[in-house]
Amino acid sequence: MNFLHHPFASKRNTVMSTRGMVATSQPLAAQAGLDILKKGGNAVDAAIATAATLTVVEPTSNGIGSDAFALVWMKDELYGLNASGPSPKSISKEALTERGLDKVPMHGVIPVTVPGAPSAWVALSERFGKLPLTEVLAPAISYAEEGYPISPTLGHNWKNAYKQYKEKLTTEEFTSWFETFSIDGRLPEIGEVWKSPAHAGTLRLIAETKGAAFYKGELADKIDAFMKKYNGFLSKEDLMSYEPEWVDPISVHYKGYDVWEIPPNGQGIVAQMALNIYQHGEANWQDANSIHQQIEAMKLAYTDGKAFVTERTHMPVDTETLLSKEYGEKRFAEITDTALDPIPFDIPKGGTIYLAAADEEGNMVSYIQSNYMGFGSGIVIPNTGISLQNRGYDFSLDENHPNFLKPGKRTYHTIIPGFLTKDNQAVGPFGVMGGYMQPQGQFQVITHTIDAHLNPQAALDMPRWQWMGEKRIEVEPHFPNYLVQELAQKGHDIHITHDSGLFGRGQVIWRDQKTGVLYGGTESRTDGQIAAW
Numbered sequence: 001m002n003f004l005h006h007p008f009a010s011k012r013n014t015v016m017s018t019r020g021m022v023a024t025s026q027p028l029a030a031q032a033g034l035d036i037l038k039k040g041g042n043a044v045d046a047a048i049a050t051a052a053t054l055t056v057v058e059p060t061s062n063g064i065g066s067d068a069f070a071l072v073w074m075k076d077e078l079y080g081l082n083a084s085g086p087s088p089k090s091i092s093k094e095a096l097t098e099r100g101l102d103k104v105p106m107h108g109v110i111p112v113t114v115p116g117a118p119s120a121w122v123a124l125s126e127r128f129g130k131l132p133l134t135e136v137l138a139p140a141i142s143y144a145e146e147g148y149p150i151s152p153t154l155g156h157n158w159k160n161a162y163k164q165y166k167e168k169l170t171t172e173e174f175t176s177w178f179e180t181f182s183i184d185g186r187l188p189e190i191g192e193v194w195k196s197p198a199h200a201g202t203l204r205l206i207a208e209t210k211g212a213a214f215y216k217g218e219l220a221d222k223i224d225a226f227m228k229k230y231n232g233f234l235s236k237e238d239l240m241s242y243e244p245e246w247v248d249p250i251s252v253h254y255k256g257y258d259v260w261e262i263p264p265n266g267q268g269i270v271a272q273m274a275l276n277i278y279q280h281g282e283a284n285w286q287d288a289n290s291i292h293q294q295i296e297a298m299k300l301a302y303t304d305g306k307a308f309v310t311e312r313t314h315m316p317v318d319t320e321t322l323l324s325k326e327y328g329e330k331r332f333a334e335i336t337d338t339a340l341d342p343i344p345f346d347i348p349k350g351g352t353i354y355l356a357a358a359d360e361e362g363n364m365v366s367y368i369q370s371n372y373m374g375f376g377s378g379i380v381i382p383n384t385g386i387s388l389q390n391r392g393y394d395f396s397l398d399e400n401h402p403n404f405l406k407p408g409k410r411t412y413h414t415i416i417p418g419f420l421t422k423d424n425q426a427v428g429p430f431g432v433m434g435g436y437m438q439p440q441g442q443f444q445v446i447t448h449t450i451d452a453h454l455n456p457q458a459a460l461d462m463p464r465w466q467w468m469g470e471k472r473i474e475v476e477p478h479f480p481n482y483l484v485q486e487l488a489q490k491g492h493d494i495h496i497t498h499d500s501g502l503f504g505r506g507q508v509i510w511r512d513q514k515t516g517v518l519y520g521g522t523e524s525r526t527d528g529q530i531a532a533w
Contacts, residue, residue: 014457015520017532022046023507023520024355025061025433027529028148029053032139033357034531036131044072044128045136047357047365048121052140054353054369055117055387056199057148059181060157061433062353062369063376063387064202064214067113068120069262071249071366071419073426074128078419080262081123082410083244084391085114088233089407093397095233096405104395104405107169107378109232111392113411115214117369119244122211128363137207144203144385147195151527155190157501161374162187169378173230176380177387199385215239219384226381249419252276252323255450257427260419263319265311268416271439273301275446276328281335283451288486289337291465294447295492296335298440299342299467304331305439307344310403311410339471339491352415352438354431356509358518364509366417366429373435418442420449420510428511428518430456434504437466441504449508456508456521464503476503500525 015021020043022033033050041049047070055063067084096104104111125133150158158181165177180196181188188194205213213219216239224236251258252272259275261268274297281293308317321327334340352370370389371377377390394412395405403412414435420427432441441464448459463479474497475484488494497503505523512519522528 014455015530015532017518018516019360020046020358020533021509021518021520021530022050022355022357023509023522023528023530024050024054025353025505025507025523025526025528026054026057026151026154027527028057028143029355030529030531033355034533035139036136037359037533039131039135041131041136042129042361043357043359043363043365044074044124045131046359047355047367048124048129049136049139050355050357051117051353051367051369052121052137052203053143054355056140056143056196058154058353059387060154060161060374061371062117063371063389064118064199065115065376065386065388066117066369066371067115067389067391067413067415068117068367068369069266069415069417070120070124071260071262071417071429072124072128073364073419078249078260078421080247080249081120081244082247082262082266083116083120083123084265084410084413085116085242086408086410087113087392087395087405088235088238090235091233091405091407093399093405096397103397104393106373106390106393109173109227109230109234109377109379111390112232112234112377112379112388113391114234114238114242115389116242116244118206118211118214119242120369121206123244126210133210134207137203141200141203144196144200147193149191149193150188152190153527155188157374159187165378174378176382177375177378180380180385180387181375196385198383202384202386215242219386222381222384223386250319250323254279254446256422257450258421259446260421261416263312264309264315265410266413266416267305267309267439268418269309269319269322270301270305271416271418271442273304273322273327274298274439274443276323277301277331278447280329280332283447285448285452285462288483288490291483292487292490293335294443295465295467295473296340297332298443299340300331300334302439302467303342303344308402310412314402314409316402337490341470352433352435354417354433354505354507356429356431356507358428358509358511362426362511364426364429364511366419366431368415368417368431368433370415372414414438416442420446422513425513426511427513428509430506430508432504432506434502437502437504440466441506445506445508456510456519460506460508460521461524466503474502476500
């Protein structure tokens with residue numbers, strides 16, 4: 001692949017290096033990862049350092065109480081880590097019904113599932129890392145103790161969340177959130193220095209005990225006590241019994257390349273299903289019929305994903321069927337010249353952060369970590385800086401749905417790291433943050449890379465579309481107007497949207513298989529940066 005092919009003007013130039021690279025949405029976090037590489041760490045050490053630092057410098061998207069997934073290319077082999085936590089053992093539909101609830105709430109103690117991110121740092125470090133965890137987490141601890149100035153996109157997202165929480169989260173259990181994410185009881189401003197000493201103390205405990213303090217020790221005790229006080233379900237027993245899971249990544253072949261994802265409960269399979277469908281169609285991003293086929297392929301894949309994807313052992317259809325040649329051909333045959341209202345396939349009976357890291361030895365990491373819907377549940381454990389995710393919100397209380405809430409079950413998960421290989425050799429890690437935009441963003445980055453031969457930065461800068469449900473499509477303002485008009489004629493309910501935050505935040509690092517040179521792209525829709533060596 002010629003990574004320098006550049007058929008249109010990109011907003012930034014692709015960054016190139018040979019010894020190492022870290023790409024993520026916050027410059028300070030990218031630099032933290034690069035510093036670890038320069039101290040003798042490998043790509044895994046750099047990824048952990050970057051991820052931990054992001055809990056400090058981008059708390060609008062993730063925290064110590066997040067979940068995480070990782071794809072690791074190490075010594076010519078790809079490994080997968082699922083560090084998403086299950087629902088508490090004491091939760092159930094009946095327990096929620098007794099409280100007068102007909103769905104899982106978005107905020108508060110109820111939607112909190114077991115946080116997996118600290119376990120991911122420990123598991124990755126112990127299996128692949130070169131440096132001690134105390135050294136790898138040192139940059140994050142320093143930023144939490146000493147503070148950092150709030151950047152523009154971060155400040156914008158912080159302000160939006162603060163205003164919403166001030167209006168909606170008015171009961172006592174949310175007090176610690178406001179105490180943690182404020183300065184002197186008010187909203188922090190862009191450019192102000194924010195710090196969180198309690199956050200630093202928690203990171204130090206995690207590093208010194210290799211995660212034991214969080215899952216078995218004093219931090220687990222604090223989480224347990226808080227949940228008991230406010231009638232939550234998560235307990236110390238849930239934390240103590242949790243371990244992240246090493247998994248075999250799944251792949252789909254697309255025009256000479258293999259696109260890899262973590263298997264369900266993550267939604268990465270949706271991007272793969274869409275590629276599997278679309279590869280039977282046209283491939284021209286400048287042509288309305290090609291874009292129409294892309295949208296229809298994504299609609300069909302997403303409809304099936306929402307209908308079938310949950311924890312793998314609870315799925316009514318196996319991943320092999322959903323990624324099969326027969327599935328792709330049958331679904332593509334359903335695409336017509338006009339926009340469809342998709343229905344699930346008739347199966348055979350029977351605020352998130354993403355980072356990519358690479359080192360000079362050829363090791364590469366695709367890593368994703370997230371609360372959910374920005375700051376997550378709105379719950380912060382007092383005097384710890386632990387902001388908890390709200391992943392349980394996606395559980396269904398419909399007993400006939402695959403993602404039905406059960407005790408100790410992992411829910412359908414939006415965060416998905418991706419990885420690209422060719423001829424069994426690494427091309428590199430990629431990912432696009434943004435809830436249900438993630439498979440759609442991945443799909444567009446991969447098609448722009450492989451079909452249009454765009455370099456990483458150009459592929460990220462391309463104007464994006466997003467399917468919102470039914471026939472509604474939202475596009476960015478710089479999406480070509482002639483395509484907007486022609487797509488509307490095909491029956492799409494198409495809208496131009498000026499909020500760039502709705503279209504995802506991506507990072508890409510490709511390695512040239514002949515020269516070993518790294519090529520990086522970072523998201524122009526956020527404060528992203530590539531730190532290279």
